[in-house]
Amino acid sequence: MKVSGFTIVRNAIKYDYPIVEAITSVLPLCDEFVVAVGKSEDATFNLIRKIASPKIKIIETVWDDALRAGGRTFALETDKALQAVSPDSTWCFYIQADEILHEKYLDAVKESMLRYKDDPQVDGLLFKYRHFYGSYDYVGESWRWYRREIRVIRNDKSIFSYKDAQGFRKKPNSKLKVKLIDAEIYHYGWVKDPRTMEDKRKEWNRFYFNDQWIEQHEAQADEFDYSQVDSLSLFDGSHPAVMQARILKKNWKFDHDVSKKTYSTKETIKRAISKLIGYRIGEYKNYRLLP
8 A cells, every 4th residue: 555645835934834744744654745835935845845754745836826716726736736646556645734643643544544445435534623723722612613524535536626625526526435534633724823823814815805805804903813713622632743842832822711602693503403413414514424
């Protein structure tokens, strides 16, 4: 069994992405790792080049900054990285620039890859998610955070990155058939210095909305307001080893009253109904879960 990792990145230093940690967290599972490095305003290319592993394969790309259709640019870039993996790989492990696989799940992921490698029904492996917010001490608890997503896919050229690269589909446009595995991705996309977070948010909006929308809806703030959140819970576990040095360098403070829950009316109703029927209604699922 051969495994290829792949990811995309641009301006990792400017927007403080833990891209090196993301790559190294899954590198033990991979025989090669393709990094599509977009033309950046900082030293992102050199940052990736300094990763001390012969498994790293860098391709240089140019992002289409003019394409403002629901984050479509991210999917196009992801497909470039996917197309560059070795044709003889069985599985492809996709990790985004702000996602980390805890080392405690490495064995479980490898075992699942081996278990399903010869099962043509299985297009991919579905991971659970933990979304950190504000600081490394809090995780999102409301239902607006996605619970699961596909991060390992079969090396099948009919599979492509879907919408804004959150997940995948198979040509012409069918959902992948996946197995849910006992592994969790830690998402740190909402844990940054408030000034950097605000800069990143404004940059990201440019890939989803036109100038007119941005002018009408985007607040002109210097720092991101982390207090405007519906519900958080305290994190009482351990962070991945690759994140420890970054966590120690944290230079801002964020505190939140976890007893404060401000769910939307829609979510409040959904939670009440789901509690009665024992099933989460209205959940976005870009996959077909196999038994």
